[in-house]
Amino acid sequence: MFDRIDHIGVAVAPEDLEDQIAYHRDVLGLELVHRETVESQGVEAVLFDVGENHVELISPLGPETGVAKFLAKNGPGMHHVAYQTSDIVSALATLKERGVTLIDEQPRVGIRNSRVAFLHPKSTGKVLTELTEPAH
């Protein structure tokens, strides 16, 4: 069902975003490949390549966003894992059939015109889990 880990998402407070970009780029030596405001998820997102995988820094656009609430509760750090699939509609149907509670019954548009959907943490051992199908 999944080809690889697409990315890990790391929650970052807006005031720390430039420092975290510098850490991933200049200290870890990862290539910054994309930066985008993803209104549907309420975040400023910055993507780095690690081989075929990515690190996605996500910083909230406002205090009512999910990531802002995550930061208020947990502080900065790992926020979610995203698994890559070539057929997100089929993967969601399979997971639902297997009893997973879906946050997104239908995929929505994510970063770089990918199609994405989140699974509910109550079904995943509290690991916020995203499926992503890259744009073709």
Next chain:
Amino acid sequence: MFDRIDHIGVAVAPEDLEDQIAYHRDVLGLELVHRETVESQGVEAVLFDVGENHVELISPLGPETGVAKFLAKNGPGMHHVAYQTSDIVSALATLKERGVTLIDEQPRVGIRNSRVAFLHPKSTGKVLTELTEPAH
């Protein structure tokens, strides 16, 4: 410096380990490829393949282990990310030179005879970060 995300580590309470194994294997459809008691890290570890990446479930061997303390403070969920390198000694030297505080100045033996080392979360935006060099 890094070839890929080697794995994400997911902290699991001992009483939930079998459920989490079943979720990753039977719901997400990942192949369970390895299971090992890693005394040096105080965990029972279970590895699943996701393409060339892995999910590593880690469950504490006792209440004084780092993972038991993590679970007591944070509950279950994502615990660390591991980046894969072909030369962990060189990577650690580079990161130290760039100002990163290392938990492990020298690599130690990890799962499947890999060599592993952890970076201090204060240097990494609170993301517990592991380097791993697979056994040759």
